[in-house]
Amino acid sequence: MAERLLDVTELEVSFQTEDGLVRAVDDVSFTLDRGEVLAIVGESGSGKSVTVMTLMGLTRSPNSRFGGSAKLSDTELTTASEQELQRIRGKEIAMIFQDPISSLSPVHRIGDQIVEQIRAHEKISKPAALDRAVELMERVGIPRARDRVRAYPHEFSGGMRQRAMIAMALSLSPSVLIADEPTTALDVTIQAQILEEVKQLRGGDSGVLFVTHDLGVVADIADRVIVMYGGRVVEQGTLDEIFYDPQHPYTWGLLGSITRMDRDPPKRLPAIPGVPPSLVNPPEGCHFRPRCPHAFERCGEVPPLQGRIPEAPEHLDRCWLDLSEKREKREVNGRIGLVRDTVVA
């Protein structure tokens, strides 16, 4: 078995706000092994970004509360001191952010920003660190890197900036790389190139946590998938399990809202009815219940995240429906979906 890098158990993150306590992450558990790409999927506000930022201590504030545990080998991340976190950040766990335009300091040279990270963790001279920065930039496909270390972020295109961010994140060969929607702000061709860079890490020394709401991207790069909804993990499994045998109605809804090139186009794009739950005042029981056409009495009780398929015990979900009911109800118009869509006649 591959070496375990991250072990997150029953993680809870809540924020005290003027409107009340926001339970952004509620009982989230997962693991990450060396060499694998784990995708965290969910809509905005599902808690996926908060989960990964908590691993780096970036959600700490006077108003935030943490529960459960998140371990990086033997270090407990939720209670680690600021000094410990500084040592871990960038070196053990590195992060690529969503918007490469605003995520780089506008007044510092690209090379200097990479050097800054290297020198925060290693005693190395500036010229030596700069040489490393050039190598890293070449590795992520930035042409003429020797000249371009001296460029400022505004002189780079969005894709180049994201490459620079990746170079920065990889500069100290972190064991965990967190990518928080790294391709959302980029156009499709650049997106494919960036994903190629991430895929290079598969099977290597790092484990990758890839946060996204784009199932197309997930299908492209993930080994395993976590589906989050309303601050909770609703389903977890391998890529094939999630795409071909999804157990949770929310996952059906996500899969059903993808348009397919090989079918007749629907009149309307199928969408999940309703709106995401309020995290200040969440619905009792299953968070998806108000939007779920298959809800019944038992859904007022929170379903535990557990393996419900005898032959696939690692495939976990939070839905009270029977396995056979699930397999029957998820069939909509000959494919997986949550609600019936109207097909063009």
Add this chain to the structure above:
Amino acid sequence: MARFLVRRTLSAVALLFAVSVVVFGIFEIIPSYNPARAIAGRNANAATVQEVAHKFGLDKPVYAQYANTMKLIFSGEIIDYQNDLNVVDQFRQRFPATLSLVIPAAILWMLAAIVLGSISALKAGKFADRALMVLAILGVSIPIFLLAAVLLYLLAFKTTIFPNTGYVAIGDSPSQWAYHLILPWFCIAVLSVGFYSRVLRSNLLDMVNQDFVRTARAKGLSQRKVFRRHVLRNSLMPIITMFGLDFATLIGGAALVTEAVFNIPGIGQYEAQAIGNLDVPPILVGAMFTGFFVVLFGAVADIVYALLDPRVRLTG
């Protein structure tokens, strides 16, 4: 860069022309204004006033008077009405005192504003922040003549910690120079520190939530480095433009209340007297002098801004 300098020079010329016309024009429409009478003296008869007016060209049409005055200013021969002194010489002699007052005061207020603004932002909402907020409002709202008078009363009259007004040139005795100027520096700085530190505080608080600050933290930098290199560095820009203009007006003589109260023989003191006596030549030269520095330091601020922020290009 060359284009920038040319454009700024042209705008300086245009500004100085506009300032001089406006200031000159103001005196033409003041009803009781009669420089010939002022020059001739309190007891002069009508004939003498007439003679003086003719001698100074004050009986000519306005545009001719304006042209004549400009000629005198640029040839350095302009004489004030009140004391018969050469105005340009006066400015030259008094400039060092004004610089002695303004430059250290400006350094003091910038440093204090950065320190206090940073403390305020780091302790936002806490006691230190609120206390500094009250002090800032006090600093901005206390009239400088009141602050100066109170300080002189307490520190130079009741106790004799500081000298009771006066000025010593830096060339004569650097220690006495500083000793005499500490209170005036403080008075000028207090006024600006309040405002600058509040502006910096709000810039800093905006900056703290920027994505690149999160990136800096995610790199594993210490909190101090994140703050200094990323947050503070990116927050200083707006203040620099403000500083250029405030510094320019002070150098141009806007510290006149402070100079008057502390009896510092600078440009401001000279202008305060001139304004009291409706003495046009010093007022006109003073306004143009200030205008010149506003353009100059506006350009300097823009150049510094461009050096600090690579996204900014210098255009007219």
